[in-house]
Amino acid sequence: MSALPPVLVDRRGFLGLVGAGAILTLAACAPAAGGGGGTASTTLRWAAGSQPWSWDPVVQGSGFQFNQLSLVYASLTEIDEDGVVQPGLAESWEYDEAGTSVTFHLREGLVFTDGTPLDAAAVAAYILRAKGQEDSAIAGDLTSIADAVADSDTDVRLTLTQVDHQIPLLLGRRVAQITSPAVAPDDLTAAPVGAGPFRVVELVPESHVHLERNPDFYRADEIHIERVELSWGIEASSLVSALQTGVYDFADIPAAQAQAAEAAGLDVTVHPGFNASNLSVNGTKTPFDDPIVLEAARYAIDRQELVDTLTFGYGAPTSQPFPEGYVAWSADVEDPWPFDADRARELLEGAGYGPGDLAVELVVSTDEPQHEVLQRQLGAVGIDVSIRVDPNWNEPFFGKQLALSTYGTTGRESPVQTLTAHFGEAGPLNLSGVASPEFLAAVQLARETPLDSPDYPANLQAATAAGVRTTSTIFTFSLPNLFAKRGLSDLPQIPGQIHWTGVRLEA
Amino acid sequence: MTATASAPPVSARGASPLATIVRLRSARIAGVILLGVLVLATLGPTLAPYDPLQNTSDILAAPSAAHWLGTDYLGRDVLSRLLAGSPVSVLGAVQVTVIALVVGALPGILSVYLGRVFEWLTLRVVDTLIALPFLVFAVAMTALLGNGITQAMLAVGLLVSPIFYRVARAAALEAVGAQYAEAAQLAGASTWWIVRRHVIAKVLPPIGVALANTMGAGLVVVASLTFLGIGVQPPAPTWGGVLASDLGYLGYRPYAPLFPTVLIMLTVWAFNLLADAIRDASGASGRALLHRARGGLGRTGTAVAPSVPSPPTPSERDAEGAVCVPSESAASEAPVSVASASDPSDTASERGTR
Structure with missing residues (x-):
């Protein structure tokens, strides 16, 4: 539930970085894994200050790192540039007359990257888990929801404790990144499985996660990035030079680094948000x-x-x-x-x-x-x-x-x-x-x-x-989020969220 | 009970160790710098032209007539912050050194005299302390005892005390086997009298070297901890803290880290220079230096010390009052760091005097 601004590495973290840096150097030397995705022009290298608290979205909660989880998980709904709710895994929804029950209609044929079908039962199981799991960071956000029931393969009916017309907005990226029911919640931290734009190839906590494009993602035709290499623990003062020298393509940077980033010829963009x-x-x-x-x-x-x-x-x-x-x-x-x-x-x-x-x-x-x-x-x-x-x-x-x-x-x-x-x-x-x-x-x-x-x-x-x-x-x-990037087309201007749909790497 | 206290016989032969040290150019340079550091440490906050905590709208300004070293990320005068941060930085180093001296040197000397059980126990304790990484330990101590320089320095002082323990023990071991000490013992002198008369004088020069060295090392430790934000609460200025905050704004003031860095480096360098000078001026090399100066062979004030120790003259060993000039090679072998310290326990078996 914490939503700290993107703090990069503090001074104490610096000690640990010396070690992390060594690992990163080694990782950079390793040949790119995966067939066909290894060329530089289709690999996004993202430098982030800190890793998610957990790869289980229920535990991670609403902190800014949910944007890293959304590489792996797709959410029930989305928002557009104006913050207005849009279809996600659910292509539509409807309230009953009283406003105390809402039914979400999922897209047909959705599937997690482990092959498990993403059906109404999986969504209901997720919501009930988010409400009941002991270490859930989002249970407090779900107090309006009394129960979740799968009425059919694609229909999830939520019964509410009070009239609440915010539910479609609520079940967006911060609260409803749907996880595969085939994976035990404790195992998600080591091996996250969702139905998002990418799937995890390699995850080394406190170092990096490597992901490749998920062809089964419901908007896969809009994902032009074949591979993502997300690295953590990059010292803020070295971000600009790391981007400038081509070690990374994308990073969120502190405002103090913006001038240096622009002077270095990087593309500095102000991302809209609710900070x-x-x-x-x-x-x-x-x-x-x-x-x-x-x-x-x-x-x-x-x-x-x-x-x-x-x-x-x-x-x-x-x-x-x-x-x-x-x-x-x-x-x-x-x-x-x-x-x-x-x-x-x-x-x-x-x-x-x-x-x-x-x-x-x-x-x-x-x-x-x-x-x-x-x-x-x-x-x-x-x-x-x-x-x-x-x-x-x-x-x-x-x-x-x-x-x-x-x-x-x-x-x-x-x-x-x-x-x-x-x-x-x-x-x-x-x-x-x-x-x-x-x-x-x-x-x-x-x-x-x-x-x-x-x-x-x-x-x-x-x-x-x-x-x-x-x-x-x-x-x-x-203070809005500032992104510095190099050789990357503009990101969708969704407030507070990092989306990769439509984004292309320029050679 | 210091060397200079029994100075008359020495000066009769030429110069006291202190006078010899002063003759060295390196010592004079170190002295001038350290005098400056002393002024900063005592008067720094008073000398600061601005309130070191007063922020202005003029943030990250370049050096100017108004702000000689520019301003920091909150528009505070960097010169004032460095000056105001001096006491914490320097006193932290003093604290480390004093704790290490008290905790290390006395047990080091006593380990030679207080019997095998005490010797064995203290040696094992010292071995244990050496095995602990002191910076990490200091961080842990602040988590345990509260985030303060005093707590951190207490931990660091304890963990660097083996330097003093070993130096003092090595020097005492040599003194205890010396014939003049045995003669004194035969003449009925008490252990305490022998320690006071013969051992302390022999131990002092290497302790002096270790002292100057530890001051330098302590300063680096304080700077490192404050750089990491340990031991100080914002907005209190420190040399390491100023350096750390500068690193976040390299795009605006790329030269900014130089100011605190130069200050830290100069101070540490001066302490090391002083340690060198004490080593050069004491013990066998010191006598050679004096001898050369007297004989007109040496250039007064050179820091070059001959490496061949001259054997002690009988006059330095005989009369009980005259042994305060350190003899033999203990000083020139004085370890300057934990890593280079020879293990005194290796020589324990060579002692047959007790």
Whole structure:
């Protein structure tokens, strides 16, 4: 469920890289395996910072690395450039009158790469597994689904616990990458089997995965890449030269490397997405349990400074988890707490807080420049922040034990899912773990509104505004994913997702 | 109980070891650099022209009159950050050295005197410590004891203490078998008196070499750990931390890593130079150097030491007060690293004096 921005290798990871680098060098020397796919012009070499948490999509969850899993797995539905739901493995779906049951109609003749048929039973089994598996990272996203039943070979009927018109959006790449039922879940990590555009030839954890084109993929005729060699653990500062010298064809790069990449003649593209960073404030912990302190913290954040300092011209300030122009973006909360350090100081002084009275620990997962900026901005109004990098940050963060942290979401296909993740009581990204009745009512209305209803945008935006106003999370800035590539045609501009359909390698 | 404390008889013959060291050009260069480092370590934060934590909108700026070394990724003055980071970086190295000295040298000397059980036990402990990779161990210690330079340096200090143990033991082994020591023992001198009078003086020069060397190594360790983000919490500046952050922005400031690197290299180089100078000026080679200087054969201030040790003159061995000039070749054989240390336990069987 974590959705960190694409952090490449941190300093500690660097030690491990020395070893990983040696393996990569050896791998590069090995002759390309597979018949006919070995020529450079049809092999995509992709450098990624980190490998997926797991190759079982149920365990991997919504973190950005789901884009690596989607090489192997196909999902029930897809989204288009505007984030609108489109057919995937399911070519259509229909709700019942009440909106408490939805039936997905699968394409005919779908098959996993191990030969197992991808039928309604396989999809139902996946959804039930995602709901019930102990280490499932997406069970929390599936609370609307009561049961999954295969009505025929191609019809999967989902019965719902509440009226929820977001299900087709929900069952996209982050939540419903369908796995072969013939493979035990524990074995997927070593040998992932799906029905995606590629199939795994060789998987060496923490080093690389080599894949070849899957001729049985339902859109195989649009896949022009014969072979993918995905390598992990590439140090960010060496990415540009690795691409420049032709070691790799494609990488996501930090904004700081964009200028160097362009200077090196690489093709740097800004990929659309739902990325949004936030300062996760826990409104139930000291000192933020005092609404005055929370209010002061909201006015203390200078988003423009964060953007100017950290994003190298690619970012934008934001106060909500959606980009402007997206259906869920609310004009009401465009900038509800504009930066005003004087006002923040006055609020704290008025409440009787003197210098040194307010101290809080900012516990974060990695050492990032934004923390130092946030520390100074809060310090400037009288909230003393000490930064602690905790390698085991996941546990206290998702356990909602921290008073202050940061998070960067890459979004969700379903905007309601994004909203409940950030503002819902059980939302993994809601550090307070408290939801206002106002938000819950608004989000329920949005959930119950059919996607094609004229009221859908307004209801959704009302839920966004309610969530932003009543939750202590402070959104800061958005920085889109930047890709550097060489000899590769443009990728489909699907927000937050990396698609390879239609992409060609140019000689 | 230092060599210089019993200086009169030595200076009567020419110069104290300290004076000999100062004569060496390499020592003077090292001294000047280390004096500069000392100033940085004590006054660095005061000398910093800007607040090292104050970020500005002028990020990743090139060196200019306002910012001599430019600004970093948050627009902070790099010179100020390097200056402000000096105490942590240098004191970390001092901490490693002091811990290693205290933990290593005394048991090293005592291992010769306190009987076979103590000797065997300490040797095995030292062997164990040598087998542990100290950088990795330091990382583990910070995970265990909390992320701080002090915790990390405690671990590193313990793990490099075998250098001192072995150096001190090797030198003490030689002293314990010497005839003047036996004579003192026969004359009724206590072990502690012999250690104080004969052994310490013999042990000091190689310890001095090891000390200077460990300072250099300690600085590299501190820089490495802070480079990896271990032992410091952002935004505290350190030399290694500045270097690490520079690497993320090579596209903007490709020369930036040079500043902290040069600082680290110069300091380490000066410590190694000092270690060389102490070695050259002490023991047999030191006497040869002095002799050459007195005889007009040598050029004052050269760092070249003759490799042939001159045999100790009787006058250096006889009178009980005069043995503070280190004799024999212990100093010139002083190990400069764990790897080059000869195993003192090999020579244990050669001792027949107890």
